[in-house]
C-alpha cells in the first residue's frame with residue numbers, strides 16, 4: 425500500500441471506539457518498507473548469535489541458509505533463553521538473575537520504531553504532544569507452537585499470551601498513569617498465527633484478579649471462569665498494523681498454530697512526567713512541543729541507558745523490584 429493510502433491520524437470515530445471498548449485495531453500504520461531496518465538488524469543479530477552459540481557448543485548447528493523465521497525457530501528450540509537476547513527489555517525477574525542470560529537488544533532500528541512519526545502521531549491523538557516512551561516494552565517472536573519446548577511454551581515472548589490487563593506488571597506508582605499500549609505487527613497477525621483478542625469494554629470494570637504462574641512470575645493471568653459471558657473480539661492486523669490498548673483492557677494472544685514466525689513489538693507511551701511503573705528501566709522523551717531539548721534523538725544514548733540499568737541491577741546498586749508480581753493475586757479466586 426502506498427504511503428498516501430494509509431490514514432495518517434485517528435479520527436473522532438476511532439477515538440470514540442477506543443473510549444468505548446478500550447482497544448483499537450489499525451490494519452495498516454507503519455509502511456512495510458519502514459520495517460526493513462528492524463528485519464535487517466534482527467537478521468544480523470540472529471547470525472551473530474548463531475555463530476556464538478554454535479562455537480560455545482550450545483546448539484548443534486548454526487542453521488545457515490534457513491529463512492529468518494525458520495532459523496530462529498530451530499535455534500530457540502535448542503537454546504530457549506535465546507529469546508531474551510532479542511527482547512527489547514531486560515528480563516522481568518525479581519530475583520535469581522543469571523548475568524549470562526540477563527540480556528536484551530537495544531539496536532538503532534528498535535529506537536527508530538519507538539520514535540516512528542506515524543506511531544507518535546497516533547499516540548499524540550490520545551495522550552497529547554508531551555510523550556514519553558515507556559520502558560515497559562517487549563519484542564515477541566513466536567515460532568510455531570508445535571516446535572516449542574514445553575518448558576518455554578508458557579512464556580509470552582515466544583508462546584501464547586494469557587488473559588491479562590497491562591496494569592498488572594506495573595508498580596503502584598503508575599496507577600494514575602495514562603499508559604497507552606501500541607502493539608505493532610512486524611509480520612501479519614492472523615487468528616491462525618496468534619493475533620490478539622480483547623474483551624470489549626473490560627477497561628471500565630476495574631482491576632481484575634490475576635492468578636500467579638508458579639513457574640513464571642511475569643505471566644499472571646485472569647482466570648477464564650471470571651470472564652464468562654464476555655465475548656472476546658479477535659484483532660487480526662496486517663504487517664505494520666497496530667492495536668492500541670487502554671492499560672485496564674483485558675486481552676490475550678492466541679497460540680501460533682501456523683507454520684511460520686509470528687513477530688510483534690509491544691510499545692508503551694505515557695504523558696511525560698507520569699510514572700512508568702518500572703523505575704529500574706529507562707524511558708525517554710520521544711516527542712515534545714514544550715521542551716524540544718528534552719527529546720532523545722540519539723539511539724546510542726538510548727542503548728547506553730539500558731546498559732546502565734543492567735549494570736545497576738547486576739551490581740545491586742538498584743535494590744527495588746523490577747516489576748509487580750504479587751499485587752493482583754487472590755487465592756480464593758485462583
Ligand SMILES: O=C(O)CCC(=O)C(=O)O
Pocket residue numbers: 564580584585590605607669675676677688690691
Ligand atoms: O503479543 C502478545 O503476545 C501479547 C501482547 C500484549 O499482551 C500486550 O501488548 O499487552
